[in-house]
Amino acid sequence: MQTILIANPKGGAGKSTLATNLATYFAWKGHKAALGDLDRQQSAAHWLSLRSHNFPPIGHWDCDEELPTKLPKGYERAVIDTxxxxxxxxxxxxxxxxxxxxxxxxxxxxxxxxxQDFFARLAEEKRIRKGKVNVGVVGMRVKANTRASKQLADFLAQFELPVLSCLRDTQYYLQTLPRGMGIFDLPAPRLVRDLEQWQPILEWLET
Ligand SMILES: Nc1ncnc2c1ncn2[C@@H]1O[C@H](COP(=O)(O)OP(=O)(O)O)[C@@H](O)[C@H]1O
Ligand SMILES: [Mg+2]
Structure with missing residues (x-):
């Protein structure tokens, strides 16, 4: 079982987007995938409830919002939105x-x-220092070749953390939401750029 926690101190950073899309990827990959949602708003759990049975299934890990202590049984991948x-x-x-x-x-x-604060906090966590949990950063809604994207790259370069990829700002992430879908549920030809951007994240998780 591989478990991926999606976390960030800011609301609207793209946690639920990453979590739901990653779960969709695992489902298409043929892994038994579960999605847990620790956020009171339960956006990811609601998204999952809308998912059609015609798509590869994702299990709902109905975890204790306060303090889950056990992983769900019978799954190969668990993605946790927070x-x-x-x-x-x-x-x-x-x-x-x-x-x-x-x-x-x-x-x-x-x-x-x-x-910045969150990265400092993570660096102090024992399991991260011991290399038991790998931290990866993903730039979200990044418009290539803008001053903002350069600022983000410069900012992230200060930390000894792998910046796995930058995902562009695209309507595909929004259009798929109301049907409990992720971009991996869409026909691949529409998504060449996006799939390329996901590739380093997926490779990092597989190794
Ligand atoms: N790469 C992206 N392209 C377009 N819209 C995005 C992208 N990432 C996130 N969004 C949108 O931004 C909003 C906030 O993202 P969300 O995943 O809900 O953040 P969080 O869970 O961290 O609060 C959502 O409406 C989401 O659809
Ligand atoms: Mg969220």
């Missing part, structure tokens, strides 16, 4: 269950300031 600002005991507890943590960061100063 509320903004996961910290303290809850972050520690979630790291105990996880192998990877993906941190989405948008090219906005608000997001970068908030993430």
């Amino acid at each position: 509320p903004a600002g996961l910290r303290g005991k809850k972050l520690e507890a979630m790291l105990k269950l996880s192998d990877h943590i993906l941190v989405p960061v948008q090219p906005s100063s608000f997001d970068m300031w908030a993430s």
